[in-house]
Amino acid sequence: MTEPAVLNGRRAQAARNNGVILAAARDVFVADPDAPISAVARSAGVGISALYRRYPSKEALLATLCLDGLGQFVTIARAAGEVADPWDSFVTFVRGIVEADVHSLTVYLAGRFTPTPEHRDLAAQASALADGILRRAQRAGVVRADLESTDLPMIYEQLAAIRLGDPDQIRELRARFLDIHLAGLRAAATSYGNLTGTAPTPAELGARWNRPA
Numbered sequence: 001m002t003e004p005a006v007l008n009g010r011r012a013q014a015a016r017n018n019g020v021i022l023a024a025a026r027d028v029f030v031a032d033p034d035a036p037i038s039a040v041a042r043s044a045g046v047g048i049s050a051l052y053r054r055y056p057s058k059e060a061l062l063a064t065l066c067l068d069g070l071g072q073f074v075t076i077a078r079a080a081g082e083v084a085d086p087w088d089s090f091v092t093f094v095r096g097i098v099e100a101d102v103h104s105l106t107v108y109l110a111g112r113f114t115p116t117p118e119h120r121d122l123a124a125q126a127s128a129l130a131d132g133i134l135r136r137a138q139r140a141g142v143v144r145a146d147l148e149s150t151d152l153p154m155i156y157e158q159l160a161a162i163r164l165g166d167p168d169q170i171r172e173l174r175a176r177f178l179d180i181h182l183a184g185l186r187a188a189a190t191s192y193g194n195l196t197g198t199a200p201t202p203a204e205l206g207a208r209w210n211r212p213a
Helices: 003-031 037-044 048-054 058-081 086-100 104-109 117-139 149-160 167-185 187-192 202-207
Strands: none
Touching: 003 037, 003 048, 003 058, 003 104, 037 048, 037 058, 058 086, 058 104, 058 117, 086 117, 086 149, 086 167, 104 149, 117 149, 149 167, 149 202, 167 187
8 A cells, every 4th residue: 555545544534533523522512511521532432642632622622513513504504505496495404404403512512612713704604604595585585574594593592402302302303393483484474473572683692602701
């Protein structure tokens, strides 16, 4: 085997190992945000020294985990934005975000590390993509006009908070209650009245990620 092939193989293995660590970190910290980093090493089946070589602190691991979540959000939103029908695009986007369970990271990990410029850049991309999908659906007259893009994270977080039964039941319940939400988000639902109050502001949503002093 040539040296470049060996290096490529090592990089691929390193990427796989990192994926295992991040998946374990997600499971551990969503279940218990106060869990020590050693619990991640045990769950991932790696030595604590190997984990620390990659992530020197719990904060560094949390930051990478949430950056990965933002990347998933952006990928899902970009794919949904390519769907031709505005309603189908909106539903594909919302369902994709809920199924990926991206917002469990917000519910359980917001405020536990200091966001970086990279986090803020990806968050801005995610916000712009989500707003574009929503506005296109509203212009087409298929989503209620009084819905704001900043309302959507609240819906995602409500669904992410569902923790009843085993993983299959959790997925089924989230899909069920998302169906209820989607029925209320259709433009026709405004015949029952307008939404109460005002949507949260981007600043209010973002402030939750600020680490307490």
